[in-house]
Amino acid sequence: MGHNDALRAARLRVGWRTIGQAAQQLTRHGQQLLDDVQFTVSARTWRRWEGDRPGWPSEETAIVLHDALARWPEDLGFTTPPGWIRPEHHEEADMRRRAFVSVTAAVLVAGPVAPQHVDPRSSTTSSSSSKGTTGRTCSSARTIWSVRCPLNTS
Structure with missing residues (x-):
């Protein structure tokens, strides 16, 4: 049976010595980060994640994992599902789009506007x-x- 050594190493790096402690700490971190008292990760789920077939966490859990462990799920040994795009890439695309719109708007201005007197x-x-x-x-x-x-x- 294989193991998800990348997730285990990340867990140990932040000082979560047991699977139970990791589940409890990630739950607490997620509840604070998401402002959602319903967010939970069980020890059973964490144990499955550290197994040979970890599956893929939900998007909000992926964000909590990234915030807590400073690595994205695909860097923690999870198998990336088709179509997964890191949230940071969405933000970068939004910023590029805003920059494009700003530059385009500047180009569309006819030129310098002369001051005019208003009566x-x-x-x-x-x-x-x-x-x-x-x-x-x-x-x-x-x-x-x-x-x-x-x-x-x-």
């Missing part, structure tokens, strides 16, 4: 106001923009 007499007042100013929408034949204009005190 408060020709603008309409919107409903927002704060500390002596009122939000006004000012428009001309070429542009529409919002500015903060001084309140008329007359």
Whole structure:
């Protein structure tokens, strides 16, 4: 019978000497990390994980294992299921997408915008106001923009 030596080594590295202690500590860690008192890992489950066919933990358990042991399940001897993508790769993809959108938006701007004078007499007042100013929408034949204009005190 083979064993999952990578998970056993990680368990011992963090000071969890027994399978029961590992299950208890991972349960406690997961409950705090996920803010979920229902999160549990039994000693039986941990024993299966350290066996020759450890299966694959649920996604939230994979995240707790990573946070507690500083290694992802595939690095702990679990067999990676088809389609598994580490959560950190999802975050990296989101960041790349946000960067692309920012750069694209910057490219789509026509160029530098010249400052323009706003004549408060020709603008309409919107409903927002704060500390002596009122939000006004000012428009001309070429542009529409919002500015903060001084309140008329007359």
